[in-house]
Amino acid sequence: xxxxxxxxxxxxxxxxxxxxxxxxxxxxxxxxxxxxxxxxxxxxxxxxxxxxxxxxxxxxxxxxxxxxxxxxxxxxxxxxxxxxxxxxxxxxxxxxxxxxxxxxxxxxxxxxxxxxxxxxxxxxxxxxxxxxxxxxxxxxxxxxxxxxxxxxxxxxxxxxxxxxx
Numbered sequence: 001x002x003x004x005x006x007x008x009x010x011x012x013x014x015x016x017x018x019x020x021x022x023x024x025x026x027x028x029x030x031x032x033x034x035x036x037x038x039x040x041x042x043x044x045x046x047x048x049x050x051x052x053x054x055x056x057x058x059x060x061x062x063x064x065x066x067x068x069x070x071x072x073x074x075x076x077x078x079x080x081x082x083x084x085x086x087x088x089x090x091x092x093x094x095x096x097x098x099x100x101x102x103x104x105x106x107x108x109x110x111x112x113x114x115x116x117x118x119x120x121x122x123x124x125x126x127x128x129x130x131x132x133x134x135x136x137x138x139x140x141x142x143x144x145x146x147x148x149x150x151x152x153x154x155x156x157x158x159x160x161x162x163x164x165x
Contacts, residue, residue: 016149019074021085022051022059023098023106024066031093031106034059035086037148038128039071047135049115052128058088063131066119070105071133073112074146076155081108082146101137113140 003011023033038052049071053060063069074082085092097109101116108114117133124130147154 013150016147016154019078019082019146019148019153021072021074021081021108021111022063022069023072023108024062024069025104025106026062027065031098032059032062033072033085033092033106033108034062035082036071042132047138048120049117049133049135051131051133053131055124055127055129060129063119064122064129068101068103068105068116068118068136069131069133070101070107070114070116072108072114073140075110075112076144076146078108078110078146079153082153103136112143112145113138 002008017037018039020036020039021033022036022039023031026032034057036051036053040050042048042050051063051069051071053063081096084096093106098106099109101107101114103116103118105116107116114137115133115135116137117135119131120134121132122129123132144156147156
């Protein structure tokens with residue numbers, strides 16, 4: 001018998017994740033974006049990523065129709081931005097500086113980096129759909145990530161700077 005949703009959420013909350021904003025364009029041409037922490041790399045060759053989207057959201061409808069999307073990696077200073085894209089607002093881009101990628105996906109200014117993808121497949125499981133994207137472009141810059149841990153935002157301790165081995 002599987003664990004309860006409450007127990008599952010509580011235990012998985014102990015796994016720290018990065019915070020991203022996934023962006024795309026609606027059929028109308030309007031930008032759309034939403035906060036996601038269910039994101040990961042899938043393959044190096046070819047370069048693939050996956051994003052999980054809840055079936056009960058407007059974002060699911062937007063992503064169902066999307067051909068291209070971008071995943072913007074938020075910095076520790078972009079918690080407010082994460083909250084804007086997590087809220088149920090129609091015009092999330094109103095005061096958010098951004099530019100368009102080569103395929104039209106909005107790229108948020110000041111992020112740690114982004115990957116722009118062409119959606120190649122989707123798989124419905126449980127209450128979410130897994131979207132798989134082929135990475136067409138990828139860029140990164142320095143900084144510290146915004147993290148999500150045990151139900152709230154978290155930041156890296158400066159003493160935990162990554163080191164190369």
